[in-house]
């Protein structure tokens with residue numbers, strides 16, 4: 001029926017288009033006194049404008065929430081341009097009517113007046129929905145007594161003129177129409193400006209864009225060509241806001257102060273013709289203000305463009321808010337509420353300063369300006385770090401140009417922008433793995449046990465045919481019957497693994513389009529995220545399945561699902577549907593350590609490399625000593641260390657990992673790992689212990705120091721081909737500088753190079769018992785204990801080849 005009605009209006013429109021501007025009198029859509037409309041599902045429309053472009057009535061926003069509003073009536077997207085009652089919803093059964101007293105009234109189901117417009121005794125004779133999108137109460141002589149154009153909410157339409165003073169208020173959220181946090185005001189003094197508000201109060205807080213004009217009798221005009229300007233009463237243009245045009249003949253247009261604080265002019269093709277061919281049939285942005293909201297809002301009070309503790313990025317006209325590592329959104333559905341730390345803050349109890357329990361998460365091009373509590377000039381970065389670390393108030397330090405700014409929680413005005421030359425050092429608790437999986441989802445009324453078999457297959461191959469070992473596993477997945485599995489943010493943020501459908505992942509990866517990596521038994525694809533915390537995800541699609549001891553693997557994945565450490569890649573979810581087995585991980589935008597070290601023309605900085613060595617060690621230490629079950633990774637190599645946006649190292653690929661039961665310290669298993677990184681005991685039929693990872697780490701550390709692969713077939717000369725041998729030679733001949741030839745930064749830090757090389761040589765001792773534990777390694781890396789000289793004859797056996 002709606003469809004027929006629309007068709008009818010279209011025909012109407014055809015005739016009306018031949019007429020000059022249709023005044024209310026000529027409109028065939030008069031709403032007479034006494035007419036009413038009730039909020040109900042299925043029929044939203046009270047009246048339609050003659051052309052059918054606009055309609056007024058009740059839009060159903062929630063199950064029992066209706067919004068008296070005006071909307072674009074000929075496009076599929078719901079686009080509300082005006083709403084009554086401050087954007088607040090009215091319950092089902094509420095009624096809007098044009099009373100004989102001349103009021104335009106909104107009553108709740110019991111007949112109480114919630115909202116009204118117009119005034120009694122003003123001579124209203126009828127109302128009409130006009131083709132411009134204006135809803136008017138008119139007198140017998142068709143004079144407008146009240147019009148929605150004089151009472152705008154967040155939108156201005158072509159033909160609409162706002163007189164001094166006028167205000168547009170953004171909505172709270174995209175689909176919550178109550179008053180939000182931003183305002184666009186044409187002030188009494190003649191200035192037109194965008195403001196943040198002292199939410200929940202409506203008072204203006206901070207002006208983040210303005211025309212800097214002054215005068216009286218100014219009007220903001222949005223004319224039929226889509227041009228937006230400030231006009232004086234003598235007709236001269238005071239300020240051009242947007243001169244970009246789109247003709248009203250070909251396009252629906254609106255300019256709206258959106259909930260994110262950006263004022264955008266949108267256009268939507270009315271039909272496909274030669275003028276609109278290059279446009280999508282959707283709302284496209286013509287113009288927006290301010291140029292970069294993330295940078296333009298910088299206020300002394302309030303959180304800035306995003307919520308407290310979050311940071312803002314502005315890309316392609318789109319503003320996004322993010323939580324830094326170690327923080328998560330208080331309310332993922334309302335990101336402006338900010339982020340909270342996932343860890344307990346540093347104790348200020350003088351007797352246990354906890355200094356060594358904290359570390360920094362580094363963020364380049366990021367700043368939280370203003371609200372510092374301390375500032376030091378002529379500091380260096382190390383000093384800045386140390387000072388913040390030992391100060392329990394300090395939650396964040398900003399380092400730039402020898403300046404060190406210290407901040408307490410909460411941080412405000414967060415932004416990340418390439419133009420920005422500051423480095424943020426965010427203090428987070430080190431090994432506090434925020435064990436998200438022990439959160440409420442698991443503990444809640446568990447009514448259903450779903451056993452998910454998912455296969456973790458490695459992407460590495462050991463000596464071609466030898467390695468056919470693959471891991472696979474079973475996840476016990478408790479899912480609360482009542483929880484809505486399909487609400488993405490709910491089950492992910494701060495909780496547990498999510499179960500995906502194949503269709504969801506196919507969509508997220510755009511039909512498995514972009515391949516990130518390929519292994520023997522799996523392929524990894526890039527996908528868009530379902531959760532605002534991450535912009536992208538990595539989907540590992542397993543293309544083979546080997547069934548082994550079910551019990552063992554059940555334990556395996558239930559453990560990995562729970563590992564959650566800053567230096568381990570995070571498993572976000574999985575798909576187990578029919579033949580499809582997929583694992584969903586956080587996306588690591590900077591790729592693998594292998595490509596970082598070996599595939600770049602410019603050598604990565606020494607400091608950054610040392611940082612990665614440290615972080616990788618922390619990840620392995622967590623697996624070895626800090627999980628409830630001891631885990632041997634078995635395949636530590638630079639391809640399996642991935643780097644996130646801020647170059648934080650995260651260990652990935654647990655496909656070959658082994659779990660040791662409580663009390664067990666060794667295990668026997670088939671050969672796992674990758675040539676060049678595997679410890680000698682693999683070939684000796686010796687029991688396998690966590691020390692195999694220490695061996696691989698030693699090789700990796702040498703690669704990080706030297707920025708070269710462990711095996712280089714076309715090295716300058718033969719004795720340089722195998723890195724471990726060469727490092728050993730250099731160490732013994734006291735020619736360590738050869739290892740870091742051409743590396744100015746490392747050459748300036750030879751003490752450290754020596755220390756790290758000695759440590760590597762300890763790690764690659766043939767006798768596993770001689771190799772230090774990861775805990776010792778970390779202490780040596782951090783400098784809390786010295787590295788002793790390695791034994792004289794380590795009898796390196798790295799030249800094994802099969």
Ligand SMILES: *[C@@H]1O[C@H](CO)[C@@H](O)[C@H](O)[C@H]1NC(C)=O
Nearest residue numbers: 025027028029030125126140
């Ligand atoms: C609409 O109302 C006005 C004023 O009462 C009247 O002049 C006009 O004829 C009406 N139009 C129609 C189509 O009823």
Ligand SMILES: *[C@@H]1O[C@H](CO)[C@@H](O)[C@H](O)[C@H]1NC(C)=O
Nearest residue numbers: 001002036037038043045046
């Ligand atoms: C919808 O409601 C309006 C006003 O109450 C009424 O005129 C119209 O006939 C209704 N349409 C349908 C399809 O029921």
Ligand SMILES: *[C@@H]1O[C@H](CO)[C@@H](O)[C@H](O)[C@H]1NC(C)=O
Nearest residue numbers: 061062065089172176177178
């Ligand atoms: C919209 O947001 C406000 C402020 O948080 C809240 O009070 C109101 O209930 C929300 N309305 C809807 C329909 O969710």
Ligand SMILES: *[C@@H]1O[C@H](CO)[C@@H](O)[C@H](O)[C@H]1NC(C)=O
Nearest residue numbers: 223224225226227228229237
């Ligand atoms: C809109 O304003 C611009 C700038 O003043 C002008 O060039 C254009 O003709 C106007 N369009 C209409 C339809 O009045």
Ligand SMILES: *[C@@H]1O[C@H](CO)[C@@H](O)[C@H](O)[C@H]1NC(C)=O
Nearest residue numbers: 215216232233234235236238
């Ligand atoms: C129109 O008014 C503006 C501001 O009031 C003034 O600057 C301008 O000179 C006036 N222009 C004319 C032609 O009077």
Ligand SMILES: *[C@@H]1O[C@H](CO)[C@@H](O)[C@H](O)[C@H]1NC(C)=O
Nearest residue numbers: 342343344429432433434435
């Ligand atoms: C983080 O560590 C602190 C102190 O060690 C502990 O009290 C807290 O429970 C930990 N938080 C989580 C989420 O594990």
